[in-house]
Amino acid sequence: MLTILHTESSEGWGGQEIRSLLESKELIKRGHRAIVLMYHNIGIPPEDAEMRGLYVTPRMFGFQMWYLKVAGFRVVSLKEIVRFIKGESADKKLVAITFDDGYQDFYDNAYPVLRMYNYPSTVFIVSDMAGKENIWDSERLKVRKRLLDWDRILEMKDNGVVFGSHSKTHPSLVRSSAEELEDETRGSKTVIEERSNCPVEFFCYPYGDYDDRVLDAVGQAGYLAAVTTKRGYVYRDDNPLEIRRISIKLTTHPLSFLYKLHFNSKTQDGLKVCIS
Numbered sequence: 001m002l003t004i005l006h007t008e009s010s011e012g013w014g015g016q017e018i019r020s021l022l023e024s025k026e027l028i029k030r031g032h033r034a035i036v037l038m039y040h041n042i043g044i045p046p047e048d049a050e051m052r053g054l055y056v057t058p059r060m061f062g063f064q065m066w067y068l069k070v071a072g073f074r075v076v077s078l079k080e081i082v083r084f085i086k087g088e089s090a091d092k093k094l095v096a097i098t099f100d101d102g103y104q105d106f107y108d109n110a111y112p113v114l115r116m117y118n119y120p121s122t123v124f125i126v127s128d129m130a131g132k133e134n135i136w137d138s139e140r141l142k143v144r145k146r147l148l149d150w151d152r153i154l155e156m157k158d159n160g161v162v163f164g165s166h167s168k169t170h171p172s173l174v175r176s177s178a179e180e181l182e183d184e185t186r187g188s189k190t191v192i193e194e195r196s197n198c199p200v201e202f203f204c205y206p207y208g209d210y211d212d213r214v215l216d217a218v219g220q221a222g223y224l225a226a227v228t229t230k231r232g233y234v235y236r237d238d239n240p241l242e243i244r245r246i247s248i249k250l251t252t253h254p255l256s257f258l259y260k261l262h263f264n265s266k267t268q269d270g271l272k273v274c275i276s
């Protein structure tokens with residue numbers, strides 16, 4: 001086991017972390033927290049793509065979904081996570097699955113697996129970009145990725161996929177004017193609701209960027225909750241507009257995935273076995 005783990009160089013996995021895990025007497029205390037997983041692409045990254053960590057291979061994604069089932073986690077909607085935050089749900093093994101940006105590969109590689117397990121999920125789409133490409137970061141990533149079109153979105157919203165807003169154009173909202181901020185938050189909500197004929201209750205901050213002004217705008221726009229890129233579990237009485245997530249990447253080794261689910265640190269800093 002250690003041999004396998006020592007080959008894993010990502011996500012801070014190393015000898016110290018392994019020893020911390022194996023030597024811990026306080027292995028699993030699962031109460032009073034829930035988990036929101038964050039994915040971007042489900043696919044094989046192109047050779048020259050930057051930030052390949054944004055991908056998870058279909059094979060690994062299949063393993064991860066299988067593991068959630070065999071380990072007894074209950075995969076729920078983000079709405080159920082909000083109920084947990086408010087103290088309206090006492091279940092202790094809740095996991096919600098989220099996908100940022102709304103790539104076509106979600107439809108090709110994730111959706112069939114999610115349907116097989118009957119897992120709900122939330123996909124955050126950039127409303128002005130549906131059916132187009134990731135022009136907001138395609139130069140930086142050196143890859144143009146297709147985004148879900150409205151036909152696909154409409155098909156999936158009838159089959160367990162909830163669509164949230166990831167703004168209209170994927171700007172950094174902390175640098176947006178008041179008018180832009182309103183349009184990117186409330187405006188994108190309106191667009192998706194009109195196209196899908198479904199309420200849009202969840203928001204995802206582009207680049208994970210937000211401040212008090214952005215939080216206020218998202219709340220004023222009528223979202224029930226919003227997800228961040230801050231790492232960590234979800235606890236009762238958290239701010240529903242600042243939901244932390246556990247990021248799953250290309251480099252997430254199967255044992256690292258287990259670690260994230262069962263032992264991951266509460267905070268972004270360093271590694272601590274959760275003893276909550």
Ligand SMILES: [Zn+2]
Nearest residue numbers: 100101206207
């Ligand atoms: Zn994004």
